[in-house]
Amino acid sequence: MNRIESCFKGLNARGEKALVGFVTAGDPSITESIRIIRAMCEAGLDILELGVPFSDPTADGPVIQRSSGRALKAGITLARVLEIAEDLRRSTEIPIVIFSYYNPILAYGGDRFYRDAAAAGADGVLIVDLPPEESDELTGTWPGKELAFIRLVAPTTPHERMAAIARGAAGFLYLVSMTGVTGSGGLDLDEISGVAGRLKACSDGTPVCVGFGISTADQVRSIASFSDGVVVGSAFERMIEDHLDDPDLPARMAGMVKVLKDATR
Amino acid sequence: MRVEGHAAYDFKRQQDAGAFPDGRGHFGAFGGRYVAETLMPAILELETAYRRIAAREDFQVELGKLLRDYAGRPTPLFLAGRLSKKIGGASIYLKREDLAHTGAHKINNTLGQALLARWMGKKKVIAETGAGQHGVATATAAALFGMECKVFMGTEDVRRQAANVQRMRLLDAEVVPVASGTGTLKDAMNEALRYWVSAVRDTFYIIGSVAGPHPYPMMVRDFQRIIGDETRSQILEAEGRLPDVLVACVGGGSNAMGLFFPFLEDAVEMIGVEAAGLGISTGKHAVTLGAGSVGVLHGSKSYVLQDADGQILEAHSISAGLDYPGVGPEHAFLKETGRVRYESVEDGAALAAFKELCAMEGIIPALESSHALAHAFIEARKRSSSDLIVVNLSGRGDKDLGIVSGFGAGGE
Numbered sequence: 001m002n003r004i005e006s007c008f009k010g011l012n013a014r015g016e017k018a019l020v021g022f023v024t025a026g027d028p029s030i031t032e033s034i035r036i037i038r039a040m041c042e043a044g045l046d047i048l049e050l051g052v053p054f055s056d057p058t059a060d061g062p063v064i065q066r067s068s069g070r071a072l073k074a075g076i077t078l079a080r081v082l083e084i085a086e087d088l089r090r091s092t093e094i095p096i097v098i099f100s101y102y103n104p105i106l107a108y109g110g111d112r113f114y115r116d117a118a119a120a121g122a123d124g125v126l127i128v129d130l131p132p133e134e135s136d137e138l139t140g141t142w143p144g145k146e147l148a149f150i151r152l153v154a155p156t157t158p159h160e161r162m163a164a165i166a167r168g169a170a171g172f173l174y175l176v177s178m179t180g181v182t183g184s185g186g187l188d189l190d191e192i193s194g195v196a197g198r199l200k201a202c203s204d205g206t207p208v209c210v211g212f213g214i215s216t217a218d219q220v221r222s223i224a225s226f227s228d229g230v231v232v233g234s235a236f237e238r239m240i241e242d243h244l245d246d247p248d249l250p251a252r253m254a255g256m257v258k259v260l261k262d263a264t265r
Numbered sequence: 266m267r268v269e270g271h272a273a274y275d276f277k278r279q280q281d282a283g284a285f286p287d288g289r290g291h292f293g294a295f296g297g298r299y300v301a302e303t304l305m306p307a308i309l310e311l312e313t314a315y316r317r318i319a320a321r322e323d324f325q326v327e328l329g330k331l332l333r334d335y336a337g338r339p340t341p342l343f344l345a346g347r348l349s350k351k352i353g354g355a356s357i358y359l360k361r362e363d364l365a366h367t368g369a370h371k372i373n374n375t376l377g378q379a380l381l382a383r384w385m386g387k388k389k390v391i392a393e394t395g396a397g398q399h400g401v402a403t404a405t406a407a408a409l410f411g412m413e414c415k416v417f418m419g420t421e422d423v424r425r426q427a428a429n430v431q432r433m434r435l436l437d438a439e440v441v442p443v444a445s446g447t448g449t450l451k452d453a454m455n456e457a458l459r460y461w462v463s464a465v466r467d468t469f470y471i472i473g474s475v476a477g478p479h480p481y482p483m484m485v486r487d488f489q490r491i492i493g494d495e496t497r498s499q500i501l502e503a504e505g506r507l508p509d510v511l512v513a514c515v516g517g518g519s520n521a522m523g524l525f526f527p528f529l530e531d532a533v534e535m536i537g538v539e540a541a542g543l544g545i546s547t548g549k550h551a552v553t554l555g556a557g558s559v560g561v562l563h564g565s566k567s568y569v570l571q572d573a574d575g576q577i578l579e580a581h582s583i584s585a586g587l588d589y590p591g592v593g594p595e596h597a598f599l600k601e602t603g604r605v606r607y608e609s610v611e612d613g614a615a616l617a618a619f620k621e622l623c624a625m626e627g628i629i630p631a632l633e634s635s636h637a638l639a640h641a642f643i644e645a646r647k648r649s650s651s652d653l654i655v656v657n658l659s660g661r662g663d664k665d666l667g668i669v670s671g672f673g674a675g676g677e
Binding site: 060129151 | 289297298299300301302303305306307445446451452455458459462463464465466559560561562563564569571573574575576577
């Protein structure tokens, strides 16, 4: 059983939902980023989405755009992101999902990425701009199944397409909670619970995690009631941005993880 | 694992075989649909609507009337006699897209897409713009059809293309300045894509070049091919034969695709001209096909300017319309197959060609088109006087007077 599966199995047994945390690797600096991520893992984060910054993040709102900019300025590269994953893996069994746009992976080499990410101890990869129509060119030559290719479903995804995406799912399904970029407002809980219900009905047991625009414990609690996990990203990045020179930033992030994690219990 | 009743859904279904792009929007190894899932349903809907509506005779008749009565088509094909004589060698014909309404070829595409939006029942349109020509052409079509229009434009371009910003506002469009990144065309396109994700249910995104996810490269090419179709009948009437060479500038590449496409099966040489800015060796250029590498940007796979880590680099050109680190995927395909040759021209040579055309023929060309002209001069000199070169004069240069006078080319 891989780490993502055993994570959800453990959560099920405890009657909890997953708190999935997205952080841009290398923000605000490479060393500080590692401290932040360790603190978050120790504070009870269930799954880590490690973001690979891209110069042109078209699916992201201003907060993650700025965090990507800071991380690129700090000198982060995909190779360094995998080193961070490898370093974390020595001390934690938390599932790690590499979260990226396609171009950095294409430049790195698809097979090389599979090999190095698996060797670093990553468990999955989510590529925002690589829909099922195009993903075979990457995953088609992968020699094994050590990396789960995590797929996205959106509120605009028609039912048949949703079912087809669910059929090819691995790890968990990432349901985008709204039509918008990351960090935008206007979460419609009724709409998203309906979409989550339809997706779960055809997901054949693959866990469904909901993300985009979720920042408060109340939102986490509501969404956890109809999903298997909740993804928080921009809210963490906003905390980083507001405390760039604060030596207590890792502790603040840990505190935030604890509050949000409590809401999944 | 199969889900009952949905086995028919196939991500790789082919809608037509043989032609480019294929049914999945690929031109060989290029093109495709590299977008977030939130946008996938919208571009699939657009493709279906485009294939259904654009094939209808009544749609084509309506578009044809607009192009004739509103945009002023056909545009002339003009033999630049004094210029040809001065340059020496082949005869240079100019396809006068600068005479189309709004002053560039962009109107061909925006009328087509806005009309499609209307047939699809969409009342809001958005666009990205670099030099402002596509923004003006979109705002114009939106005004004509009574549609709400937002145009995303980098803050750097807002500054250097102030006249076009003013035109868009007069046409009742909202100009949204984009400060992220380098404040140029690629950032405007990023922001337009972000906005489209949030408004995808009622908004039509009018992309201005043969770039973006499928079906845009195909659709924009189809709306621009009128340039080549007219050129073919005009040169046959004037000379009784096809031209020897076609030359067009390439940023995203819509005016070049429009001119080239109807001639791809003929024995006609084609040259796409990229902007070499201050010179390829300085790193300050926009030579995507000539000096870039394969990557994915703005929804399709093509050549891009990028570093070793796959981060997109800033492009540079004196011409805002060519200042883009990507290029349409069909151009990448035509480069790989060798069907089209791609060359590049530096800022200085483009400025010199600009001045030459003003003085010799009384035509003020856009700086974009001046790149094509500059290379056509080199090509003409290598050829005999019986050879025919057609240059796509894709736009007029009024918008560039501020830039040109800054370089001492204003005649003082």
